Amino acid sequence: MxxxxxxxxxxxxxxxxxxxxxxxxxxxxxxxxxxxxxxxxxxxxxxxxxxxxxxxxxxxxxxxxxxxxxxxxxxxxxxxxxxxxxxxxxxxxxxxxxxxxFGSNQIAISVARFPLDTYKGDVITDLFGDFSYFADVDAFWVLQNAAIAGLRDELAGQGWTVTVLDKGTRFPAWQYDEAELEEGGEAFIEVRTNGEVEVHRGYRAYDSPHAAGENSRDGDGKRKTPAAKPELTKAAENYLALHRHAIVRAELLAHPAIALRLAAVHMIAGSALWSVKPDPQRAEKETTAESLAASPAQAALTTERDAVLDLLQIGNSYYGTLTRGNGDGHTGAVLFARLLALPDEEVLRVIALAMAETLAAGSALTEAAGLVIQPDVKRWWKLDDAFLDLLKDRTAINALVAEVAGQATADGNVTETGKVQKTIIRDCLTGEGRERVEGFVPRYMAFPPSHYDPNKAFEIARASEKINALFTSI
CATH class of the missing domain: 1.10.10.2830 (Arc Repressor Mutant, subunit A)
Known part of the structure; x- marks a missing residue:
C-alpha cells in the first residue's frame, strides 16, 4: 500500500x-x-x-x-x-x-544552549521529519544570545581573548594558525543562522605580533603585548568626535579666557586646521641678511623670545622660534595646561610674540599694523650701506641727497653718478666732512610709505595705499 x-x-x-x-x-x-x-x-x-x-x-x-x-x-x-x-x-x-x-529560518530544538523550560513559545514537531523546531524565532534568539554571552564570559574568565562573530559569518580558519593560549591564541564563537553555535579555540592571526617570531619580542627577549583591537569602528569614532566637538565649541563661546589660551596654543603648536609658521625672513642678498641680523628690532624679538620660552618651559622650535607649527596635539595640550596657569597679561605677552613671529613680511597686515602702531622707526633702524647699495634709481638717489644734504647740494650733483651721490648721503649720516644728520628716515620706511618718483612703481607703497583709508581715523 x-x-x-x-x-x-x-x-x-x-x-x-x-x-x-x-x-x-x-x-x-x-x-x-x-x-x-x-x-x-x-x-x-x-x-x-x-x-x-x-x-x-x-x-x-x-x-x-x-x-x-x-x-x-x-x-x-x-x-x-x-x-x-x-x-x-x-x-x-x-x-x-x-x-x-516553514521558512528559511527554522531552528531545531537540538541547537538550543539554554534550558528548554525557559522558552515559553510554541514548538512545532515535524511528524515526517526527525526534529522539532521553535515556532517563535525571535524568542529563541533572545535566549540563545544570552547563552552565547555567558559562553563568551566563561571563555574570557579562562584567559582567552574572545570574538563573537556576526550571526551567519563563518570562521575563516585559513586566515589563522593554531596556537596555545600562552602563545597568543584566541577564541572565536561562530553563530550560524540556524542557531548552531561552534567555538574555535586556539587560533592566532598570521600577521599578529605573536606570529611574527623574533619581531614579537622586545630587547630583553620578553614577548610584546599584542596591539589592542579597536573597540569602535571609524564611523563610530567619527560620530563621537563630531558631537564632542560641537558641545565644546558651544561651551567655548561662554569662556573667552579659555578661547584666548587655545588661540595661543594654535598659533604656537599649530593643528590640522591651523597652518601657522614663522615668517622665514628670506633675504635675496647676503648683505640684507647681515643688516637684518644686526637690527635692534631683531635683537628685541630674540630677547623676548628667550623670555617667553622660559616662561612656558619649552625650547625653541626647529625654526629657532617659539612657533613650531607642526600640529603636535600632545605639545599643544601641554602648552594649554601651562597657559591656563598664567594670568591674562602673560598670555597676551605670549600671543604678541607668536603674532610677531608669524606676521608675513611684505603683507598688507604688516602695513596695517604699522599704520595703527605708528612705530618710532629711527629707534629700530637707520639707513645703512646695505640699503644704499641696493638703490639703483638715480631720481630716487638724488631725492635722498636733497633730504639729507639740502636741495642745493642735490641740484649741484644731479649729473654725478649714483655712486658719488650715495657717498654724499653716507657722509651726511656719519658726519664725514659734512654736517651729521641724526635719525633720518626716508619715505620708504615711513608709515605709510611713499616713493620719490610718482611715475615709477613701488609695490609696498601701492599695497599700503589700498588700505590707508581704513586706519586714518584710528
Whole structure:
C-alpha cells in the first residue's frame, strides 16, 4: 500500500475503536509511523489527487500534511494555475516547498544552549521529519544570545581573548594558525543562522605580533603585548568626535579666557586646521641678511623670545622660534595646561610674540599694523650701506641727497653718478666732512610709505595705499 492507502486503512481501524498503539502492533510499525499516516487526513482532496496522479512525490505529500489550511489552499491554487501556459511559476516542490512552509529560518530544538523550560513559545514537531523546531524565532534568539554571552564570559574568565562573530559569518580558519593560549591564541564563537553555535579555540592571526617570531619580542627577549583591537569602528569614532566637538565649541563661546589660551596654543603648536609658521625672513642678498641680523628690532624679538620660552618651559622650535607649527596635539595640550596657569597679561605677552613671529613680511597686515602702531622707526633702524647699495634709481638717489644734504647740494650733483651721490648721503649720516644728520628716515620706511618718483612703481607703497583709508581715523 502507498501512503494514502495506509492512511485509509488506519483511519477505518481507528473508527472501529482501535487505538494507535493497537494498530501499530497489528502492522508491525511504530506509533509514530501510524500517526504520520493518520496526519494525511488533513490534506485537501486536490492534494491527494495530485499524489495519486504522480504530480507530487511522497515526501511532498508528507510536507503538505504539516501545512495549515490556508497554506494548503494557496498551494492548491498555485498547482491549478500550472495548467495556464502563461504562468512561469507553479506550486513549490521539494526543498522549495519546505522553505515555503516553514521558512528559511527554522531552528531545531537540538541547537538550543539554554534550558528548554525557559522558552515559553510554541514548538512545532515535524511528524515526517526527525526534529522539532521553535515556532517563535525571535524568542529563541533572545535566549540563545544570552547563552552565547555567558559562553563568551566563561571563555574570557579562562584567559582567552574572545570574538563573537556576526550571526551567519563563518570562521575563516585559513586566515589563522593554531596556537596555545600562552602563545597568543584566541577564541572565536561562530553563530550560524540556524542557531548552531561552534567555538574555535586556539587560533592566532598570521600577521599578529605573536606570529611574527623574533619581531614579537622586545630587547630583553620578553614577548610584546599584542596591539589592542579597536573597540569602535571609524564611523563610530567619527560620530563621537563630531558631537564632542560641537558641545565644546558651544561651551567655548561662554569662556573667552579659555578661547584666548587655545588661540595661543594654535598659533604656537599649530593643528590640522591651523597652518601657522614663522615668517622665514628670506633675504635675496647676503648683505640684507647681515643688516637684518644686526637690527635692534631683531635683537628685541630674540630677547623676548628667550623670555617667553622660559616662561612656558619649552625650547625653541626647529625654526629657532617659539612657533613650531607642526600640529603636535600632545605639545599643544601641554602648552594649554601651562597657559591656563598664567594670568591674562602673560598670555597676551605670549600671543604678541607668536603674532610677531608669524606676521608675513611684505603683507598688507604688516602695513596695517604699522599704520595703527605708528612705530618710532629711527629707534629700530637707520639707513645703512646695505640699503644704499641696493638703490639703483638715480631720481630716487638724488631725492635722498636733497633730504639729507639740502636741495642745493642735490641740484649741484644731479649729473654725478649714483655712486658719488650715495657717498654724499653716507657722509651726511656719519658726519664725514659734512654736517651729521641724526635719525633720518626716508619715505620708504615711513608709515605709510611713499616713493620719490610718482611715475615709477613701488609695490609696498601701492599695497599700503589700498588700505590707508581704513586706519586714518584710528
Amino acid at each position: 502507498d501512503e494514502l492507502e495506509e492512511y485509509e486503512a488506519f483511519a477505518k481501524l481507528l473508527k472501529q475503536g482501535r487505538s494507535v498503539a493497537d494498530i501499530a502492533r497489528t502492522f508491525g510499525q511504530s506509533e509514530r509511523y501510524v500517526k504520520q499516516r493518520l496526519a494525511l487526513a488533513s490534506l485537501q482532496s486536490a492534494i491527494k489527487d495530485a499524489y495519486r496522479n504522480g504530480d507530487i512525490e511522497a515526501e511532498e505529500l508528507q510536507l503538505l500534511a504539516s501545512a495549515t489550511r490556508r497554506q494548503q489552499k494557496e498551494w492548491v491554487a498555485a498547482f491549478a494555475a500550472e495548467k495556464d501556459p502563461t504562468i512561469d511559476e507553479g506550486a513549490p516542490r521539494g526543498r522549495e516547498l519546505r522553505q515555503w512552509l
